[in-house]
Amino acid sequence: MRQAVVRTLFGTLLPGLGLFIGGRRRLGAFVMSLSIGLVVIGAYLGLARRDEVLALAVSPNQLLFATVVVVALGIGWVWIVVASHKLIRPVSPTYTGRLVGSLLVGVLCFGIAVPTTLAAQTVMAQRDLVGSVFQSEGNSKSATRPTVNRKDPWANTPRLNLLLLGADDGAGRTGARTDTVMVASIDTKTGDTSLISLSRNWMRMPFPANSPLHAKYPDGFWDPSRGNVEQPEFYLDAMYDTIPKKYHGVLGATDNEGADVVKLAASAALGLDIDYYMQVNLAGFQQIVDALGGVSVNVNYRVPIGGEYGLGPGANAPKPPSDYIQPGPNQRLDGFHALWFARGRYGLSDPSRQERQRCTIHAIVSSANPATLVTKYQQIAAASQQMLRTDIPQELLPAFIQLAMKVKQAKVTNIDLNKDQNFPTGKNPNYTAIRAIIEKALNPAAPKTGPIATASTPTRKPAGSTKKPTTATTTPGTAQNLNDACAYHPTNGG
Structure with missing residues (x-):
């Protein structure tokens, strides 16, 4: 019986060996050859045909x-284990021998069924994610999505500019405000990425001259009849919801008019062609961080959890934060605390919040290691379905995955737009100066000739590198490596 147990184990590890030993030599040789062939083909595809x-x-x-x-394959493997054991077990086994053999076969079949089921569920989770978040070009509409060659989508795109939106839409809200607006400018050759944060209270956001919205807002998104006063309803974070309600359909057919509005405005403000957007529901953000098992960040100052400024005494009186995330290096935050690390602003400045948002993205990219993705992929996929919207078409996903792998290993920097000089209050940003900073950061070797890109004619910037400072501080107008910016260097938060 011991010999049968050993043979059954080896027959499981190398499917077909048990059949061969049991006398079914042709069938056993065929199954062994097929098993080895599948392993070789899998290794070849993984290494050479990625x-x-x-x-x-x-x-x-x-x-x-x-x-x-x-x-x-799982069912076939189980059948091979059972059939092999029947052939190689003793002709007249004892009761104990039959019991041991049955238990062994049951354990082996269970050991095959569990990973097979998990693999099938993971593949189906991936299918559901792709089908629900990424639509094919023929089944989706966008007023701003570029037309590219599917076989080589980056052939004429030295830099891919991706708009990242964090919206606070959810239950109990009548609209959505994009409190987080960033542009990730990615070198398609190297994967080097520059993050550009747009302040939520920027006013007079421009539109390209060839856009229908330029005719509606020739002087930018604001009400000039009210003069240069604070107009929160014309902040950048109000565009996503306000303009589609007022001028619905002005851009043409689209599945997300608000995202197209912000893409056009960011394109004109920064002097970049914004190719695609990725919108994150901030309520769902918590789920995906929990699915990743949390993220590790350096907390350099107390970050508030909750809190409202209010408008005065009584019902609208200020409400202090319910708690704080305390300073400390390399803190592991769950989804709830990671969300407030990125969002908290009570008593803090908008630039400090923008920096924490960039560091949160950096932490998520760093946390997405293969072990986590394999063990928790179903939870990650389920959370992603609830929180993501995008105009990236299914047809380009292979190219995007390859580019994402480059980004994972490449340099990520932040471009400082010099808030003190170019938008100290957000009322009237100096978009010309902002565009000049971005042009210099993305292409520092470019000759200083020709006009700076204007708001009406955003231009795609050629590929370039960014400078890496060696300290946690940076000179306004330069690019700073996020490993430095997100390091532990305690401050008062600014």
């Missing part, structure tokens, strides 16, 4: 086929 594997991972139809194949 593009095809990536394409499979983001194709709903191929993912469904992959699920069927995984289940079929």
Whole structure:
């Protein structure tokens, strides 16, 4: 019986060996050859044909086929284990021998069924994620999405500019405000990425001259009849909700008119062509951080949890924060605390919050290691379905995944737009100076000739590198490496 147990174990590790030993030599040799061939093909595809594997991972139809194949292989493996044991067990086993053999086969079959089921569920979770978040070009509408060559989408795109929106839409709210607006400018050759934060209270956000919104707001998004006074209803964070309600359909057919509005405005303000957007529901942000098992950040000053400034005594009196995230290096934050680390602003400045938002993104990218993705992918996929919207089409996902792998290993910097000089209050930002800073940071070697890009004619910037300072502080108008910016260097928060 001991010999049968050993043979069954080896027959499980190398499917077909048990059949061969048990006398079914042709069938056993065929199954062993098939098993070895599948392993070799898998290794070859993973090492030499990664593009095809990536394409499979983001194709709903191929993912469904992959699920069927995984289940079929699992069932076939279980059958081979059972059939092999029947052939190699003793002809007249004792009761104890039969019991041991049955238990062994049951454990082996369970050991095969569990990972097979997990693999099938993970593949289906990926299929649901791709199908729900990323629509094909034929099934989605966008007023601002570029047309590119699917086979080589970055051929004429030295820098991919991706708009990152954090919206506070959710239950109990009648509209959405984009409190977080960033642009990630990615070098498509190297993956080097520059993050540019736009302040939520910027006013007079411009529009390109060829946009229908330029005719509606020729002097930018504000009411000139009221003079240069504070107009919160014309802040950048109000555009996403306000303009589509007032001028619905002005941009043409689109699935997310608010995102297209902000894309156009950010394009004109920064002098960049914004290619795509990725919108995150801040309420769902908490779920994805929890699915990742938390993120590690350096907390350099007390960050408030909650708190409202209020408008005066009585019902609108200020409400202090319920708690604080205390300073400390390399703190592991769950989803709730990571959300407030990124959002908290009671008693703090907007630039400090923008810096924490960039550091949160940096922490999430760093936390997405292979072990976490494999073990918690179903939770991550489920959370992502609830919190993400984008105009990135399914057809470009393989290229985006390859670019994301470059970004993971590349340099990430922040471009300082010099708040003190260019938008001290946000009322009337110096967009010309901001565009000049961005042009210099993304292309420092460019000759200083020709006019600076204007708000009416945003231009795509050629690929370039960014400078890396060696300290946690940076000179306004320069690029700062996020590893430095997000390091532990306690301050009062500013």
